[in-house]
Amino acid sequence: MGKGNGGLYPILFLTAVVLISVIALTVTNGITEEPIAEGRRQAIMEMLQTLFPKMDDFSFDEQSERYSVTAGGASLGQAFMAQGVGYGGPIDILVGLEPDNTLRGIQIVSQKETPGLGAKITETAFLDRFVGADGRTLALAKDGGTIDAITGATISSSAVVEAIKAAVLEQSGNNEGGE
């Protein structure tokens, strides 16, 4: 080392390095864009399938931001995203809803809660507590509701409950307004 320090060489060298990087990134992005989008759709499909095992297709309505889940063309129910603010950041939740506003089930799509504590919101044992509950009156057991919070992770548990309740209320408001 210790060479090539004079004149334009360092500038030209770094420019070349950046150019090569940009080209490599652009090409890779072009190649992977399609598979990534397809993968996301596949991931949504799989998550919807955990809520509606019999489904074979879904459509997304941009305006109400709702997924309509179908099997052989017949409607099975609705699903939509809810977002809560947890201890470590936003928590994205997929909510499956029956026509009478009881919860079909929920899935945590992404979260940044403390591993081993708040991150337990992704475990089946917690998710199952929501199945069959009325989405509009959802509350933690300590607030008089039916959902038991995770020990040591009240903030995360509460964030999930509040987010689902708010989203269900908003969506059921949409229903009544639209019909």
Place this chain on the structure above:
Amino acid sequence: MQSFKDSFVSGIMRANPTFILLLGLCPTLAVSTSLDNAVGMTAAVLFVLLLANIIVSSIRRFIPDRVRIPTFIVIIATLVTLVDLMLQGFVPELSKSLGMYIPLIVVNCIILGRAEAFASKNRVVHSIADALGMAIGFGWAIFIVSLIRQLLGSGSLEFFGVHLFTVPGLEENPAAIFLLPMGAFFVIGMLLALFRWMGVSESE
């Protein structure tokens, strides 16, 4: 010039990146909450460190001194993004489990540290040996930290969904503090003290 074997062995113990060089502590503290995380992070570090060392070492004669750090950073950031895109596109299953560790690699000083201290001064084969040794050294270090934190913090030990061990008495009331950031500092501080006391250090 060190021998090939020296380049490989030094990272494992004598110049262990985590316990002796104290490099890359930020991601180590952040993700060392479970054994699964330790394995995922080690795989990500191994891959990027190996590629970064090979590239930096093979163009080391052309890198001007004055712009060497920006050059390293551009190379590392590009590599990390490429790996991230490739994983997302073609191996989404792996991307799902490794996904959160990949961006952490950018801020992992082990990669930049080895590019600066080793790969930019040594031949490619030695740089490969150095990358492998450092990755193994990082791997066992983060594995031990994760082991202690998971054991005390959650009261039981699980490895990729397989239940291995339960600490009697801790199962019901785990010392959850060990899963929080301050627990990470406790554990790593104790381990650093232990290695000092055992007389392991770089200066010999």
